[in-house]
Every structure is written in C-alpha cells, then in structure tokens.
Amino acid sequence: MKKIIFLLSLLATTGLYAQKPQKTTLEVKGNCSLCQKRIVKATLGVKGVKWAAWDIPSDQLTLIYDPLKADLAQVEKAIAAAGHDTKNQKAPKEVYEKLPACCLYRDGGKHVD
Amino acid sequence: MKKNIWRSTVYCTALFVYLLSTGRSIATPRIHYTWCTDVIHQGMEQQQDTIPPKEIITEKLEEVTVEQRKKGLQKSYFEPKNVVTVNAAELLKAACCNLSESFETNPSIDVSYSDALMGAKQIKMLGLSSPYIQFTEENIPTIRGAAQTYGLSFIPGTWVESIQITKGVGSVANGYESMAGQINTELKKPFTEPLLFVNAFASQGGRQEFNTHWNTSLNERWHTGLFVHANRRIEAMDANGDGFMDMPMGDQVNLMHRWQYTDTQKGWVGFATLKWLKDDKEAGQMDSQINFMGGQPLWKSITSTERLEGAFKMGYVFPEMPYQSIGLQGNLSRHVQQSTFGQKAYDMDHISGYANGLFQSIIGSTQNKFKAGGNLTFDQYEELLNGSEFRRRDYSIGSFFEYSYDNLDNIGLVAGVRADWHNQWGAFITPRLHLRYNPWTKTTLRLAAGSGRRAANIFTENQNIFLTNRLLVLENNAGPIYGFDPELSWNYGGSIRQTASLGSIGLDLTLDLYRTQFKDQVVVNWENPQRLSFQPLQGESYANSALASLEIDIPTHWEVRLAYKLDDVKTTYDGNLLQRPLQPRKRAFAQLSYQSTPNALGAQWRWDATYHGVGSQRLVANVRNPYGGYAPSYHLVNSQLTKAFSKTLEVYVGVENATNYTQENPIIAASEPYNDRFDAAQIYAPIFGRMGYIGMRWTLL
Numbered sequence: 001m002k003k004i005i006f007l008l009s010l011l012a013t014t015g016l017y018a019q020k021p022q023k024t025t026l027e028v029k030g031n032c033s034l035c036q037k038r039i040v041k042a043t044l045g046v047k048g049v050k051w052a053a054w055d056i057p058s059d060q061l062t063l064i065y066d067p068l069k070a071d072l073a074q075v076e077k078a079i080a081a082a083g084h085d086t087k088n089q090k091a092p093k094e095v096y097e098k099l100p101a102c103c104l105y106r107d108g109g110k111h112v113d
Numbered sequence: 114m115k116k117n118i119w120r121s122t123v124y125c126t127a128l129f130v131y132l133l134s135t136g137r138s139i140a141t142p143r144i145h146y147t148w149c150t151d152v153i154h155q156g157m158e159q160q161q162d163t164i165p166p167k168e169i170i171t172e173k174l175e176e177v178t179v180e181q182r183k184k185g186l187q188k189s190y191f192e193p194k195n196v197v198t199v200n201a202a203e204l205l206k207a208a209c210c211n212l213s214e215s216f217e218t219n220p221s222i223d224v225s226y227s228d229a230l231m232g233a234k235q236i237k238m239l240g241l242s243s244p245y246i247q248f249t250e251e252n253i254p255t256i257r258g259a260a261q262t263y264g265l266s267f268i269p270g271t272w273v274e275s276i277q278i279t280k281g282v283g284s285v286a287n288g289y290e291s292m293a294g295q296i297n298t299e300l301k302k303p304f305t306e307p308l309l310f311v312n313a314f315a316s317q318g319g320r321q322e323f324n325t326h327w328n329t330s331l332n333e334r335w336h337t338g339l340f341v342h343a344n345r346r347i348e349a350m351d352a353n354g355d356g357f358m359d360m361p362m363g364d365q366v367n368l369m370h371r372w373q374y375t376d377t378q379k380g381w382v383g384f385a386t387l388k389w390l391k392d393d394k395e396a397g398q399m400d401s402q403i404n405f406m407g408g409q410p411l412w413k414s415i416t417s418t419e420r421l422e423g424a425f426k427m428g429y430v431f432p433e434m435p436y437q438s439i440g441l442q443g444n445l446s447r448h449v450q451q452s453t454f455g456q457k458a459y460d461m462d463h464i465s466g467y468a469n470g471l472f473q474s475i476i477g478s479t480q481n482k483f484k485a486g487g488n489l490t491f492d493q494y495e496e497l498l499n500g501s502e503f504r505r506r507d508y509s510i511g512s513f514f515e516y517s518y519d520n521l522d523n524i525g526l527v528a529g530v531r532a533d534w535h536n537q538w539g540a541f542i543t544p545r546l547h548l549r550y551n552p553w554t555k556t557t558l559r560l561a562a563g564s565g566r567r568a569a570n571i572f573t574e575n576q577n578i579f580l581t582n583r584l585l586v587l588e589n590n591a592g593p594i595y596g597f598d599p600e601l602s603w604n605y606g607g608s609i610r611q612t613a614s615l616g617s618i619g620l621d622l623t624l625d626l627y628r629t630q631f632k633d634q635v636v637v638n639w640e641n642p643q644r645l646s647f648q649p650l651q652g653e654s655y656a657n658s659a660l661a662s663l664e665i666d667i668p669t670h671w672e673v674r675l676a677y678k679l680d681d682v683k684t685t686y687d688g689n690l691l692q693r694p695l696q697p698r699k700r701a702f703a704q705l706s707y708q709s710t711p712n713a714l715g716a717q718w719r720w721d722a723t724y725h726g727v728g729s730q731r732l733v734a735n736v737r738n739p740y741g742g743y744a745p746s747y748h749l750v751n752s753q754l755t756k757a758f759s760k761t762l763e764v765y766v767g768v769e770n771a772t773n774y775t776q777e778n779p780i781i782a783a784s785e786p787y788n789d790r791f792d793a794a795q796i797y798a799p800i801f802g803r804m805g806y807i808g809m810r811w812t813l814l
Contacts, residue, residue, distance in 0.1 A: 041521040044478045051436045051479050
C-alpha cells in the first residue's frame with residue numbers, strides 16, 4: 001500500500017519535472033475531420049511528440065514535443081507520408097490519391113464541412 | 114487573433130481536461146460556446162474520436178441551424194466506458210421536478226415508487242436499486258448514507274445541466290462504491306447561465322413548484338449564481354379511498370450559492386458551492402379517518418430533513434502542457450432526518466467529509482494517458498431507532514492509478530486500480546477495466562469488468578421497512594456494520610452499438626448485457642409474512658440485465674426510441690434462489706418526440722409521448738396472498754406539449770399516467786394500521802392516477 005503511494009508520487013513528480021517540452025505551429029494541408037484524425041495520428045506517431053492538434057479552418061498544426069527526441073523535419077516527413085502537404089514536404093502522388101474523398105485538398109481548394 | 118485562438122485553446126482545453134479529469138464525458142461543455150466545442154473537437158478530442166464524416170456534417174449543421182435538434186441522449190463512439198449523456202433538452206421532457214423524475218424518459222433507468230405513502234421514487238439500473246449505483250455531483254460522491262432514500266428528490270431538476278450515466282463499474286477515480294454503475298450530475302454553472310431564470314409548475318395533485326436562478330459575471334474571472342427552489346403539496350388527497358393520503362403533504366426550500374473562477378490565461382478553473390435544504394413531509398391517514406379508529410390515534414408519518422453542504426473544486430492545467438493537469442476537490446455535509454412512522458421513530462444524523470486529489474498526464478504522447486491520485490472519506494452516522502442507538506464512524510483512505518490507451522483509431526482501453534484502507538474492514542484492492550473496439554466505423558464494441566464495495570446503511574436505505582408492522586430482525590454475523598460485512602460485488606458486461614442510415618433517417622441500435630454478481634450482500638428478506646429480516650447473503654445473488662434499444666432519427670422533426678429490457682435479478686432467500694420481489698423481469702419502452710422548426714424569434718412547438726410497459730413482478734407472501742403471487746403487468750403513458758413563444762418564454766402542459774392505471778388496494782390491512790398485518794411497502798404500480806400539470810419557464814438573457 002505504502003509502496004503504491006510512493007510509486008504513484010514518483011510517477012507524478014517525474015511527469016512534473018522531467019519534461020521540458022516545446023510548442024510550435026506548422027502549416028499542414030487538409031480539409032475535413034478525417035484529415036484531422038490522420039494528421040494528428042501521423043504527428044503523434046513520431047517519437048517525442050507529446051500532443052498535437054490540427055485546426056480545420058486555418059490549416060495550423062500545433063504540437064508539443066521533446067526537442068531532444070524529435071525534430072520537426074521528421075514530423076513533416078511523417079505527415080507527408082500520410083498524404084498531407086507541409087511547407088517543406090510534399091506528399092507522394094500515389095499516397096495522396098488514396099486519401100478519403102473529403103481530404104483531396106489539392107483539387108477544388110479548401111472545402112471545410 | 115492568433116493569440117486569442119491560442120488563449121481559447123488553453124482555456125477550453127483547461128475546462129475540458131479539468132472536467133474530464135475525473136471521468137467526465139465529452140458532450141458536456143455548453144453548446145453556446147461553439148468556439149469551445151470547436152476547439153475541443155479540433156484539439157485533444159479528435160485524437161480519440163473517429164466520427165464518420167457524415168456524422169460530423171450533420172452535427173455541425175445541427176449546431177448552426179437547429180440547435181434543439183441535438184440529440185437528447187448522447188452516446189460516444191470513442192469513450193471506452195459505456196456512457197450515455199442526458200442533456201438539458203432531454204431533461205425538459207420529464208414532467209417535473211427533481212432528479213428522481215429526470216430518468217423517466219430514459220430506458221436505461223427504471224423509476225418506481227418505493228412505498229405507498231412517502232411519495233419517494235427510487236431508481237434502478239441493471240436491475241439494482243440506487244444504493245448499488247454510485248451518484249456523484251460534479252464528480253464528488255453524493256446521495257450516500259442518510260440521503261440515500263430521499264436524496265434524489267433534493268436535487269431540483271432545473272439545477273441540472275446534464276447527467277452522465279455509466280453502465281458497469283466505471284472509473285476508479287471516484288472511489289470503490291459503484292457496483293452497477295455511476296450517475297454523475299452536472300449542475301448549472303454561473304459562467305454559462307443566463308442572468309435570470311424563472312420556472313413555475315402546478316399539478317392536479319396539488320403540487321406546486323417554483324425555481325429561480327440568478328447568475329452573473331463579476332469580471333472576466335469571477336462568476337456567481339444563486340439558485341432558489343421551493344415546492345409544496347398542500348392538499349391531502351385520497352383518490353383510492355383507503356383512508357390514507359395518496360401522496361404526502363409537505364414543503365421544501367432548497368438553496369444553492371455558487372462561485373466559479375476561470376482564468377483563461379493561467380489555466381485555473383475553480384468552483385465553490387454552498388447548499389442548504391429543509392424538507393418537511395406529512396403522510397399517513399386522512400384526518401377524516403379518526404371516526405373509524407375506535408379511539409386509537411391516526412397513523413401519521415412526519416419526516417423532517419435538514420441538510421447543509423459545502424463543496425469546492427479546483428483544476429489547473431499547465432498552460433504549456435495542455436495534456437497535464439491537477440485537480441483538487443472536497444465536500445463537507447451534514448444531513449439530519451427526524452421522522453415518525455405511526456408509533457415508530459427513526460432519527461438519523463450523518464456528517465460526511467470527502468477530499469480527492471488527482472494528477473493527470475501522459476506517458477510519451479497523448480496516446481498513453483494516466484490519472485493518479487488519492488482520496489479521503491469520513492462518515493459519522495448517529496441513528497436512533499425506537500430508542501435504540503446505532504453509532505458508527507467510518508473513514509477510509511485510498512489511492513488510485515488509471516491508465517488509458519488509445520490507438521487514435523479503433524481501440525481504446527482504460528485500466529484502473531485502487532488500493533484503499535477502511536477502518537471497519539481493512540485494506541483491499543479494486544480493479545476495473547474498460548475496453549473499446551470499433552471493428553468498423555459505425556460499430557462500437559465495449560467490454561467492462563470490475564469490483565465494487567460498500568457499507569450497507571440498512572435502515573436509512575430501506576425506509577419502507579418502517580411502513581410495515583412486521584417484526585424487524587437483524588441476523589448478525591459479527592461483521593462491523595450493524596453486524597454485517599461490507600457488500601462486495603463483481604460486475605461484468607459489455608455493449609454493442611451499431612449506427613446506420615436509411616436515406617436521411619438515422620438508426621442507432623444498442624445492445625447492453627451486464628451481470629452483477631454479489632460475493633457479500635446484506636439481504637432484505639420479506640419472504641416470511643410476519644418478519645422482516647436483514648441477513649448476510651448465503652448462497653447466490655446476482656442481477657443479469659439485457660437491454661436492446663433502437664433510436665430512430667427522422668429529419669427534421671421526429672425522433673423515436675424503442676427499448677426492451679430483461680432483468681433477471683435473483684437472490685437466495687432462506688435457501689431458495691428467487692427473483693427479487695417487486696422487480697419486473699420484462700420492461701418495454703417507447704417514445705415519440707416531435708419538434709417544429711423554430712422561427713427567427715425562437716418560437717417552436719415540442720411534443721413527446723412516452724410509453725412504459727411493466728412486466729409481472731413477484732409479490733411476497735402476505736395475509737392477502739398467503740403463498741405470494743405475481744402482480745399483473747401494466748402500461749403507463751406520459752405526454753407533454755411545450756410551446757416556446759420565443760427564446761425566453763416557454764409554457765408546457767402535460768399528463769402523467771394518462772391511462773390512469775393504479776394499484777388496487779396498495780396498502781395491506783389499511784383499516785388496521787396498528788395490526789401486525791399492516792404493510793404499505795408492497796408497491797408494484799402507481800398509487801396516483803392520471804395527473805395533469807402546467808408550467809412555464811422564463812429566461813432573461
């Protein structure tokens with residue numbers, strides 16, 4: 001019992017002090033909530049990314065990451081590999097073509113549902 | 114502009130994480146704050162949420178065009194726990210007036226009278242009555258101990274913002290007491306409420322209610338509200354001619370004062386709430402019966418309750434780490450009930466304290482989250498039953514850890530464990546597990562398992578025992594609580610939910626299957642007509658519950674709900690495994706709702722009709738039926754029509770029990786209330802027949 005409490009408090013303090021995360025914003029192309037899900041999933045798939053949110057109307061991806069473990073080039077690559085263009089990385093055509101219909105941001109411009 | 118977006122993100126996330134940190138559902142943040150819901154949708158939420166695009170589109174459209182079309186009962190696709198959120202629109206469908214009646218439009222919860230005299234409604238979930246359900250008010254445990262029987266009637270319906278019903282054991286964060294499920298009530302928050310709200314209600318049953326709420330913002334950060342509720346029933350009525358009032362006369366004054374603090378930049382959220390309640394009830398024989406009593410006094414019951422309660426909550430979200438938060442909450446209450454039932458007297462004084470601290474963060478990324486924390490509970494009970502005193506002090510200390518995993522797609526998991534120490538029964542572990550799996554986008558599969566434990570406060574939870582003259586027997590087994598061990602149960606179950614669309618018609622089919630298995634239980638045994646015994650469970654006791662429900666959404670005006678339920682609730686009484694008395698095995702439910710499209714001013718018609726089919730219930734042996742028997746099945750219909758003249762003024766009329774079904778001769782030996790055979794607790798149907806009512810709501814924005 002005491003051990004459990006000790007372990008819990010240890011975990012809590014580790015959570016509190018061990019992380020010095022950095023917050024940043026990237027532009028990522030997409031349209032709908034399905035893209036949102038894909039973008040966030042791809043971003044969080046990069047080791048060291050802790051938190052991600054993609055805003056539908058503004059195309060802004062906000063992420064919080066550990067700069068010692070992750071770098072932004074990796075993040076952009078991962079997002080592009082999932083079919084979404086970023087400032088520095090373009091998604092391969094064959095991946096883009098397999099995106100869900102509402103995510104085809106390259107044709108017809110932005111259509112937010 | 115960008116700064117504002119970030120600020121609102123922090124704030125909304127703060128609010129969201131804070132609300133969620135103790136197990137809250139997602140649907141709760143007010144729809145007025147669309148920016149907030151948007152941020153929540155776009156922010157943390159969609160990482161877990163895999164709403165099919167069509168759903169998003171319709172939901173968005175609904176938000177923009179017809180706000181009222183938001184579904185009254187909301188179920189999540191992504192939450193591993195089986196949670197149904199009852200929102201404000203749904204709460205308006207119930208006729209009246211307090212939390213116990215808020216569930217009458219919901220097939221998951223059964224509402225029935227607990228006896229023929231006191232007018233108290235009891236609720237059941239998965240076939241188990243309210244002591245086996247953990248109630249929380251804004252995630253602080255409530256309606257415990259002394260408040261168990263009447264507590265639901267002490268929360269006015271207009272104060273309630275939303276209700277979250279979790280089937281199965283639920284989160285470990287709120288303690289070890291939930292067995293069949295958890296019901297959380299969110300009260301209205303000063304920050305989101307209009308300046309002034311007035312509600313008045315009157316029914317044919319002589320019931321009158323008045324509610325008013327004032328809410329205001331003092332500055333950007335401080336918001337405050339005053340909530341006043343008063344109700345009374347001034348007419349003594351005896352429609353069935355048994356010489357007893359069909360409903361108690363009485364009055365209640367109920368006050369709540371709230372403070373809310375929100376600091377959008379720094380990530381602080383807080384509440385302080387003070388509540389005071391006074392409730393008086395008079396039930397029993399009509400004064401006119403004195404001529405038939407042969408010199409004996411009239412059988413009357415007077416119950417007087419006073420309750421004072423203070424609660425605070427504080428939440429902090431690290432502004433640079435929106436996934437990390439700290440929550441603190443506490444509650445202190447005193448509940449005093451003094452009552453007489455004929456020649457019996459029962460007094461109860463319950464002082465209760467609760468404190469909870471919680472830390473929430475992530476492991477690596479938001480795919481892996483955890484909550485860790487601890488709580489302290491203190492309860493002092495002083496009871497006086499016909500001159501015998503029962504005193505008890507319970508305290509417990511515990512800590513919990515809950516891990517959540519989400520693959521951001523089709524799998525979610527919540528695994529929690531608690532370790533507690535209780536002064537009456539020592540140390541114990543409470544594990545709980547919830548799984549969610551979406552094999553296809555429109556199918557959600559959930560599984561849950563876990564244990565629950567509680568002290569049975571046998572007298573206050575079973576106040577209908579005072580309405581019979583049976584001999585009361587406590588068959589002790591040297592346990593710590595009235596001679597009994599704590600009740601211990603395991604609950605296992607799951608649900609399948611399938612949504613589909615037929616053209617523009619939305620279909621939502623849910624199948625719930627749960628089993629609660631008792632290892633230890635205090636059994637209330639009514640099987641012997643002369644006795645009423647509290648016994649430790651010897652043998653098997655379980656509640657199996659199956660519910661199939663179908664919701665049909667027909668754009669743009671109609672909604673249909675159909676449900677069918679089987680409750681197989683059996684307990685071993687004197688060596689025989691029997692269906693629990695007064696528990697219907699089968700129930701059917703149907704509801705039809707209509708809403709017209711509101712015009713520019715907000716003028717609108719709303720109508721609904723609810724049908725309850727209640728199956729046969731086992732009756733215990735008594736003088737009338739020496740070998741027991743079964744009550745007939747019956748049907749109930751309620752309906753309500755609301756006319757909104759504008760966004761600020763609404764008038765509603767309705768009828769309860771439209772088919773006028775009542776139980777014949779509900780009280781056994783009603784003409785001889787001091788005879789051993791007298792029993793007013795064998796109630797399987799309404800006492801009160803058809804009842805019309807009218808009410809109004811006025812809001813100053």
